[in-house]
Amino acid sequence: QKEVEQNSGPLSVPEGAIASLNCTYSDRGSQSFFWYRQYSGKSPELIMSIYSNGDKEDGRFTAQLNKASQYVSLLIRDSQPSDSATYLCAVNGHSTLTFGKGTMLLVSP
Amino acid sequence: DTGVSQDPRHKITKRGQNVTFRCDPISEHNRLYWYRQTLGQGPEFLTYFQNEAQLEKSRLLSDRFSAERPKGSFSTLEIQRTEQGDSAMYLCASSLVTGPGELFFGEGSRLTVL
Numbered sequence: 001q002k003e004v005e006q007n008s009g010p011l012s013v014p015e016g017a018i019a020s021l022n023c024t025y026s027d028r029g030s031q032s033f034f035w036y037r038q039y040s041g042k043s044p045e046l047i048m049s050i051y052s053n054g055d056k057e058d059g060r061f062t063a064q065l066n067k068a069s070q071y072v073s074l075l076i077r078d079s080q081p082s083d084s085a086t087y088l089c090a091v092n093g094h095s096t097l098t099f100g101k102g103t104m105l106l107v108s109p
Numbered sequence: 110d111t112g113v114s115q116d117p118r119h120k121i122t123k124r125g126q127n128v129t130f131r132c133d134p135i136s137e138h139n140r141l142y143w144y145r146q147t148l149g150q151g152p153e154f155l156t157y158f159q160n161e162a163q164l165e166k167s168r169l170l171s172d173r174f175s176a177e178r179p180k181g182s183f184s185t186l187e188i189q190r191t192e193q194g195d196s197a198m199y200l201c202a203s204s205l206v207t208g209p210g211e212l213f214f215g216e217g218s219r220l221t222v223l
Contacts, residue, residue, distance in 0.1 A: 004151075008149070032209075032210045033210075034210050034211070036212075042216070043200055043214035043215060043216055043217050044152065044200075044212075044214050045214070046211055046212065046213075049210060049211060088151050088152070090151075090210065092209060092210040095157070095164065095165065095209050096142070096154050096157060096165060096209075097142075097152075097154065097209075097210055097212065098154065099144075099151030099152045099153075100151050101149065101150055101151045102151050
């Protein structure tokens with residue numbers, strides 16, 4: 001059974017700090033990796049995708065992938081209170097996504 | 110196109126009743142997915158369609174659940190003989206074939222079974 005593990009948190013960081021969110025996955029055949037953000041009471045929205053080992057940057061967000069360690073991370077620089085949400089790691093093996101439980105991030109002003 | 114739409118947004122029903130949810134995907138998206146999410150959990154895959162063909166169903170999906178996507182446009186998810194454990198948010202998402210992990214979610218249909 002494919003598993004995606006995340007620390008449920010909450011992860012609390014002050015405004016302006018770097019938030020680091022981590023995820024591990026069990027299926028070594030997984031091909032693509034995603035981070036979704038979910039505000040309370042809302043549906044998930046895609047914020048980052050990564051397909052190869054290394055880093056991928058998009059604005060204040062950096063996704064990191066290490067397939068050998070089966071590890072994905074998301075860094076949020078200059079965290080803002082509006083970044084407070086649950087961040088879901090998702091892994092795609094063939095055609096469907098498996099989601100982790102998500103990590104709640106709280107950014108305090 | 111305003112995105113994925115779901116109806117109804119909320120449904121309260123009594124145990125044993127049947128319920129049906131509808132999803133209208135983004136028009137150019139040929140893949141449509143149903144997920145279920147409960148409090149404190151990530152979305153759990155239920156089933157997905159490519160055009161009108163149902164290509165995969167979760168092994169966890171009870172035979173009380175059935176989904177259709179006639180003509181490859183909107184989809185319906187029916188739950189027969191509802192149980193209290195069916196209470197959840199039912200999320201529909203769509204994507205292009207070329208971007209199977211890049212899902213666009215609707216606002217969800219929240220089911221409460223009394």
